[in-house]
Structure formats: structure tokens, C-alpha cells
Amino acid sequence: MPLHGLEPAQQPAFQGESGMRNAATLRDLHRSRFGAEPAVFSAPGRVNLIGEHTDYAQGFVMPAAIDFATLAGISPRSDGMIVIYSENYAEERVFDAAALPKQAAGHWSDYPIGVTAIIAGEGHAIPGFSLSLWGDVPLGSGLSSSASVEVASALAVASLAGVRYSGPALALVCQRAENEFVGANSGIMDQFISVNGAEDHALLLDCRDLTFKLVPIPADVALVIANTMVKHAHAGGEYGTRRAEVEAACAVIARHRPEVKFLRDATVEDLERWGNEMDPNALKRARHVITENTRTVAAAEALLRGNLAEVGRLMAEAHWSYSRDFEASCIEADEMVELAQDLPGLIGARLTGGGFGGCTINLVKREQALGFAKTLAGRYAARTGINPDFHICHASGGAHRLDLGP
Ligand code: GLA
Numbered sequence: 001m002p003l004h005g006l007e008p009a010q011q012p013a014f015q016g017e018s019g020m021r022n023a024a025t026l027r028d029l030h031r032s033r034f035g036a037e038p039a040v041f042s043a044p045g046r047v048n049l050i051g052e053h054t055d056y057a058q059g060f061v062m063p064a065a066i067d068f069a070t071l072a073g074i075s076p077r078s079d080g081m082i083v084i085y086s087e088n089y090a091e092e093r094v095f096d097a098a099a100l101p102k103q104a105a106g107h108w109s110d111y112p113i114g115v116t117a118i119i120a121g122e123g124h125a126i127p128g129f130s131l132s133l134w135g136d137v138p139l140g141s142g143l144s145s146s147a148s149v150e151v152a153s154a155l156a157v158a159s160l161a162g163v164r165y166s167g168p169a170l171a172l173v174c175q176r177a178e179n180e181f182v183g184a185n186s187g188i189m190d191q192f193i194s195v196n197g198a199e200d201h202a203l204l205l206d207c208r209d210l211t212f213k214l215v216p217i218p219a220d221v222a223l224v225i226a227n228t229m230v231k232h233a234h235a236g237g238e239y240g241t242r243r244a245e246v247e248a249a250c251a252v253i254a255r256h257r258p259e260v261k262f263l264r265d266a267t268v269e270d271l272e273r274w275g276n277e278m279d280p281n282a283l284k285r286a287r288h289v290i291t292e293n294t295r296t297v298a299a300a301e302a303l304l305r306g307n308l309a310e311v312g313r314l315m316a317e318a319h320w321s322y323s324r325d326f327e328a329s330c331i332e333a334d335e336m337v338e339l340a341q342d343l344p345g346l347i348g349a350r351l352t353g354g355g356f357g358g359c360t361i362n363l364v365k366r367e368q369a370l371g372f373a374k375t376l377a378g379r380y381a382a383r384t385g386i387n388p389d390f391h392i393c394h395a396s397g398g399a400h401r402l403d404l405g406p
Contacts, residue, residue: 036075116153311347
């Protein structure tokens with residue numbers, strides 16, 4: 001089975017039998033390319049149910065890992081070189097383990113070599129290795145394909161180098177690679193959930209101290225991911241601009257209440273009192289972040305109580321706050337959310353991830369999920385002229401080593 005030939009929409013590839021088949025295919029590919037037996041690791045992408053652009057304000061997020069992942073196969077080399085092959089890009093890159101690059105090259109290999117450089121920078125000796133990568137997390141769709149590459153690679157390299165990280169520490173290594181090496185100023189959510197995801201659960205993560213609560217997703221609820229097919233690209237300007245606006249709003253509040261170091265500590269009353277000292281955009285961004293924190297905690301409580309109607313209400317509120325106050329949605333994502341509202345089985349819908357395109361997450365009664373996806377796809381295509389991709393997922397476990405047997 002050629003790895004490229006998989007159609008992720010039909011075939012979430014990393015769960016159960018098909019997942020093991022793909023891992024065995026990656027192992028075979030690694031064996032024939034490098035003539036060595038690899039250890040194989042898997043790290044998932046994610047959806048975020050609620051809590052957007054709150055992580056870097058030390059707030060709350062509630063993501064779940066999904067059935068799409070990156071696989072990394074690794075074996076040692078004796079020539080001191082690091083050879084990284086991506087099956088998705090059908091391309092190989094070679095580095096010297098003794099002279100790792102210090103910064104990104106604007107290339108897919110930035111992610112695996114970035115985590116390697118961060119691990120080395122922590123004082124760990126990195127031997128030469130061969131690394132094969134393949135993944136089926138849709139690229140540029142807001143489902144954290146890059147975090148899954150970072151986490152799979154970091155797990156592989158750490159294991160080869162004999163370095164043991166706790167779950168949170170591994171996520172932080174990957175976030176540092178993203179911030180310091182790749183140069184994207186993102187928060188901790190994506191890497192954290194890729195490492196620490198739990199089967200059939202979302203995770204209410206407190207981004208201040210990285211403690212979390214597992215929140216079960218009921219067995220009769222499916223995660224229906226609707227890809228608007230509008231590419232999001234937040235390594236570029238918009239993500240950074242939003243983050244700067246959030247921080248500027250926080251600085252205004254801190255002038256009056258110095259104990260407010262992050263918007264996590266601010267309230268809507270703060271905005272009422274000092275919002276007029278803020279740039280109007282900064283005020284709107286802050287209103288989103290502050291109310292989103294409250295909604296995220298409330299949504300976790302509602303899900304724990306089984307109050308799905310309340311979860312749906314909060315997701316809708318979150319979407320429109322993200323769209324109108326944070327201005328991080330796009331026409332297509334707003335359409336995808338609106339067109340879903342009256343469909344049978346829908347619990348809640350909103351744009352997920354960094355924004356400016358990508359996917360909506362729809363919580364849908366499982367037995368109605370297929371019908372929901374088909375009807376929404378048809379409606380969306382008729383309205384926008386774009387054929388969307390749909391993935392009916394469930395919450396999967398976090399990154400791990402695969403035991404493939406002989
Ligand atoms: C991206 C970033 C995350 C988070 C989200 C928005 O996915 O990588 O850290 O900020 O956007 O919630």
C-alpha cells in the first residue's frame with residue numbers, strides 16, 4: 001500500500017489495525033532506504049473544542065487529540081550525520097550532528113531538526129541518526145500538523161539519545177523549537193495535547209501551570225471536522241499581530257493593576273474601567289480572550305455534567321467572539337458554522353485552531369454524523385463553490401512508541 005495513496009478523509013490512519021499497517025509500511029520504507037531497523041513513534045494532530053488564543057495568555061484550552069498523526073522511524077548511524085527523509089515531500093535532508101543549524105531554513109525539515117537542536121542545546125549528546133517521517137494530518141488546516149511532526153521527531157530523537165522527558169517537558173521542548181528555531185510565536189496547546197492526549201477524552205488544560213483535567217467525550221458524540229479548504233498560515237503576520245494586541249491590552253490593565261501579568265488574571269470589569277485607554281482593536285481582542293477563558297471552563301463543566309445543550313451554546317458564543325471580537329475567522333468558516341446550525345444531530349460548531357481559515361469542529365450525535373457531514377458538505381459547496389473535506393474522528397491517545405513486533 002503506497003503511503004501517499006491513502007485518503008485520510010475515508011481512512012483515519014493511526015488507530016487500530018490501519019494505524020499499525022501504516023507504521024509497518026514506514027518501517028519497511030526505513031529499512032530499505034537506510035538498511036537499518038527503526039524504532040517507530042506516533043504523535044497525533046488535534047482539534048480544539050474551545051479556548052482559542054488563550055494559551056499564551058496563560059488561560060484555559062480544551063483540545064482533543066485526533067486520529068491523524070505523524071509517524072517517525074529512527075535508527076542510529078555511525079558516520080555522525082543526521083539524515084531526515086520525509087515520505088510526504090519525497091525528499092531527504094542531511095545535517096552534521098556536530099554542527100546543527102541554529103535557525104530555520106523555511107523548509108519542512110525545520111521541525112525535526114529544530115527539536116533536535118533544542119534537545120542538543122539542553123546539553124544532551126545527539127548521535128548521528130536516520131529519521132523517516134510520514135503523516136496524514138492535513139497540512140495548513142489548523143489541525144496542528146507541525147506540532148505532530150515536532151512531537152514525533154522529539155520523541156524519536158530523545159529515545160535514541162537516552163533522554164527521558166516527562167509529558168509536559170517534552171511538550172515544552174517542542175514549543176521551544178517552534179518559538180526559538182522555527183520563529184512562530186505560538187503557545188503550548190498544540191504540542192501539549194499531541195503529547196498528552198487521552199483516548200475518548202478532551203483535556204481542560206490550565207496553560208499557567210500545565211495541570212489538566214480529563215473530560216470524557218460521550219461515546220455517542222462524534223468529532224466532525226469540516227475543512228473549509230481555506231489555508232491558514234499563521235507563522236506569518238496575523239497570529240503575531242493578534243498576540244501583540246492581546247499583550248498590549250494586558251499592559252494597559254497592568255498599569256492600574258500590576259498583579260495582572262497575563263489576560264488570564266484580567267476581568268471584563270477591567271475592560272470596562274480601562275478599555276478607553278486601549279487601542280480599539282486591542283480592546284476587542286482582550287474581550288475575546290477574557291470571555292473565552294470563562295467559556296472554556298464552563299464548557300468543561302457542562303461536558304462533565306452531560307449538559308450538551310450548554311456545551312453547544314458556549315461553542316456558538318465562542319465562534320462569534322472569535323469571528324467578531326478577535327477577527328480571526330473568515331467568510332468561509334462563518335458560513336460553515338452557520339450552515340450547520342439547523343442540521344439534525346448538531347450539538348455545537350465553531351472554527352478551531354489558530355484562525356484565518358482551516359477547519360470547523362462540530363460535535364455531532366454519532367449516529368447522525370455521516371448524514372450531517374454529507375448535507376453540510378453539499379450546502380457549503382453550493383454556497384461557496386468550494387468542495388470541503390470532512391473527517392469523522394474520535395478523540396485519540398497521545399504520542400507513543402509503537403510495538404510492531406518482528
Ligand atoms: C495555534 C497555536 C496555539 C494556539 C492556537 C490558538 O494553534 O499554535 O498555541 O495559540 O493557535 O488557540
